[in-house]
Amino acid sequence: MTAGFDSHYLSSTTNSFLTFAQQAAPEVLPRPTAGIAQVPQAPEGTTIVSFKTGHGVLMAGDRRATMGNVIASHTIEKVHAADSRSVIGIAGAAGLALELIRLFQLELEHYEKIEGTPLSLDGKANRLAAMLRANLGLAMQGLAVVPLFAGVEPGSEAGRLFSFDVTGGKYEEVNFHSIGSGSGFARGSLKKLWHPQLEDGAAVRVAIEALIDAADDDSATGGPDFMRSIAPVVHLADASGVRRVPESEVLDIASAVVAARAEGDRS
Template identity: 60%
Template sequence: MTASSAESSGRLPDAFLRPGSSSFVDFLGEHAPALLPGNRPTGLTGPASDMAPHATTIVALTFGDDEHGRGVVMAGDRRATMGNLIASREIEKVFDADDHSAVGIAGSAGIALELVRLFQLELEHYEKIEGSQLSLDGKANRLAAIIRGNLPLAMQGLAVVPLFGGFDLDRSTGRLFSYDVTGGRYEEHDHHSVGSGSVFARGSLKKRWRQGLDADAAVAVAVEALYDAADDDSATGGPDTVRRIWPVVATVTADGYRRVPDDALAAVVEQIVADRRQEGSRA
């Protein structure tokens, strides 16, 4: 039966019923490659970095110990820029990849959001087909393959550079992974940051991170790193106390992914501002 006759009869095409790979990305690549983000024609003839909104700074760090549990905190600011303009003050850049992992995006916002949705679907599809979750290394490798598929658009200026972290159920610990535009995957230790403000955020993380942080202290360190990045990088949005816009912050532990509520973040920001004001008065 052809695809057109299957559609007219209301039946799924044969391709959807044959057993095959547990990878949804591989399935699309074989049967509908034009639907993959990296294969879509853009019609652009030159660099596109100033034509589309860009997401900026993501930070992540590990926390905890064997006695109190280990995990990962990931946080992203809310600003998207387009050239010298602020395209959005409320974009979200940190998402749950599945129950025990999180992904943060920096780069071309529209492409990045689509890649995140594809990655979430990839993990959900694998779990439905295989009846079990991928290992954390397996998830990191699947994300690398998706990023590699976006290389043609990255060469046109529409690059996506994610930060991935999660709780490794096999090792009972939180782990972090960074990527380059070619899909290169690199495991990071303790803390990391990506995006335009990452050089300033990393300096803050180096100063504030320490072994054995509890979850609340790790959240405060992540928010302060974004605060420091926003102080020096115009593309990174700091906490907006007037509009009540806070960073997106999530923790991932053995209990799963949890987004930190805005009320808790407001208290963290107020404490950071109070501490900075006190330091300024002493100076």
């Protein structure tokens, strides 16, 4: 055996990073706490919206994390690029959610390195569902994580959205979806504003409108914070890849939305 390397690193051929980690270093993975029926209250994050655009998909999330009636963070980022063609957003136990995002990113990177080709969107969604099933013990202890996943296939402009439940159930959404405590209000907004041929600028505005509507009625959702210059996180995914919309651009659009509403004009 090569000095300095555990046998798992030399013999493993699995294309799943999660399986490899379970074999080589299980202590790095989230796992239930033995003997504790319910873990102490932890910060939770909401709200995430996602929908198809004229060229791919958009996903956006507010920046607030709450712990009961207390705002635990004003700046948490709940939406991230999963790889070069897909994005993931997560609501629920904030610390565990961010850890799950990192593990999912490694899962996709590991598969591509081993197989020499990226997973299909269906394959990525299936891997994410399997990770949620592995997390069921923590969910039963009160640390539930619910993701939203979206992306495009290489060379395609057709976006796809997938929602999940805490048991690992996977559901493909038709046009748009939202998760988190403000999701009902956000979906109500999307029903009125979304259409299938949205260009990027108009799509960002629709996402901001939905998050502002959610923040207006849900105390756990934070709207754009102009005083602190904190903007919702917005990612666009299309045939050219995934890009994050600059915060300054998001704040400019949010400012225009607020000004239009102050004048009684939502156009």
